[in-house]
Amino acid sequence: MFRAPIRIAGIGSCLPEKVVTNDEIANMPDLITSDEWIRKRTGIQQRHIADKDQATSDIAIVAAERAMEMAGITAKDIDLIICATVTPDNIFPTLSNWIQKRLDCNEVGSVDVSAACAGFIYGMGMARNYITLDGYKNILLIGAETLSKIIDWKDRNTCVLFADGAAAAILQPCEEDSSWIGPAFLGSKGMPEVLITPAGGSRIPASHESVDNRQHYMKMAGREVFKIVVKIFEDLARMELERHNLTIDDIKYVVPHQVNQRIMDMVSERLNWPEGKIFSNLWRVGNTSSASVPIALTEMIEKGLIERGDLILSCVFGGGMTWASVIFRW
Template identity: 45%
Template sequence: MEKAVGILGLGCYVPEKVLTNHDLEKIVETSDEWIVERTGIKNRHIAAEGEATSDMSVIAAERALADAGVSPEEIELVIVATASADHAFPSTACLVQDRIGAKNAAAFDLSAGCSGFVYSLGVASQMVKSGLYKKALIIGAETLSRIMNWEDRNTCVLFGDGAGAAVIGEVEDGLGVLGIDLGSDGSGGKYLFQPAGGSRRPASHETVDAREHFIHMNGNEVFKFAIQIMGKTAKRALAKAGLEPADVDLLVPHQANIRIINSAAKRLKMPMEKVWVNVDKYGNTSAASIPIALCEAQEQGVLKKGGTVLLVGFGAGLTWSSIVLKWSK
């Protein structure tokens, strides 16, 4: 029989500083009413000066290890999903691996935008299932405030900072990951990207003056993509697990926009009572979005052992991702 692999422990962290919609009204031409109506966001957390993606990752990782009852030395793989790494290299995962004392672990970053955590869960779970590793640590973490154009009201109202982590390992038969659907459409890469800072457009006075090191997004195109892909990828993952939307106990979608979340629930014919929503508190934390939501659900006693949990995301790339699990804690 194949090994059953799932989540052994969860941990998350958000910075102390909260930026409200009313705070943003003083920065750009917008309003609390406009932001809430179109996105559902009321607050977002912003990293402190000097606080980087690796710093938040370490805190979330240590909390996940404690929750799982696993020592750093037992971790054999560390993956950090992020679009806002500390450096181009070394990877943020290597920085985390060193700081938490995971001396027996391989480490790398994964770039799939807001789909990153679910991508990481897919990759890590299959590596553990194959027998290559016994335990893995996956982290979704972002400091998007550092690559935000605070004069662009179409993007600066959306994003926040934070980190979420999970320990992956063998679980009881019948539990853990049951179905995975990962995909991409690179033709949509131009709709959500950071134009400069890579080999295509290295940093220069021109790129800095043109604000090309910030997030650029075509909101309408990303919205249209998200609306149609969330339901499709969720149904594909469920089909691979031999399940139907009606079998799901909890849907944990990427927290980008309340209208997208509502649309996904409608397409899956799921009542909102079964959908975890915290976009109002944190905004879009990209790869950290789903693990932070899972942490909250666990803290509030919503996740039940044996319950069917569906994770669904979409992001830059353009990418999409969904995983079905029988909860194992």
């Protein structure tokens, strides 16, 4: 098992200022739900939602600036930009291109990863390989979403879950025997229909009809996704520990995609993990897709929950279905 000597030299997040509580959602027109239902079924109490004129890059650049500051580098030091997102400012060009322009980076490579909620760990695997195999020195990896822009605020299945937020990390090569990143395990299964925004692509281009039919909003088969995610999360966690020859006691925190508190609790119980092993901030930020793991990591660093040398296990899963996992030493 090759543990690549790479460290996250800086990390930072940015959540839109506006906070929307469950009660505010319950008071929205044409929506029958309640704070009690949302808390019980998801664990979410509130979420951050972007303003009308706020796009994904607006929060992503703030997160990137914070990550660069922590790493002690400038935009001119970045040699590759990878953004994980399903809500870029435009279908094309990429979110990474906007980041590059707005941070005034050099003419370095920039690419978006579209792997839904699994995107950040897909990006981490890519960054690891670019650093290890191709000698990159400062990769800016971003997970950023404004899912509120594709949420149907009349669909209680989805609007109570998803939210907005961004976080960025600077990945650098480091000394052997200090920090490391294990290989990212990537998986997916062709089940596009269970979590999908039907229109706006080449299958159903934008038309008056597609807008009238609300096809530009995300649709989800919640119960089906729930079942699959529990199984994938459990399998990934077992597999990662086994292939690294570690036990859960070696891991300081499990930082999974912040999906649904019931899913996290269920997996923790099934695997007999001690209470508090899984870090969760879902109650206050909701499901921010590709941004959820780095937002959680940033909060953990700010609170002093992780120190250099700690082992972190991350398992993520999302639309596609896609999934990924990694163990890394902070």
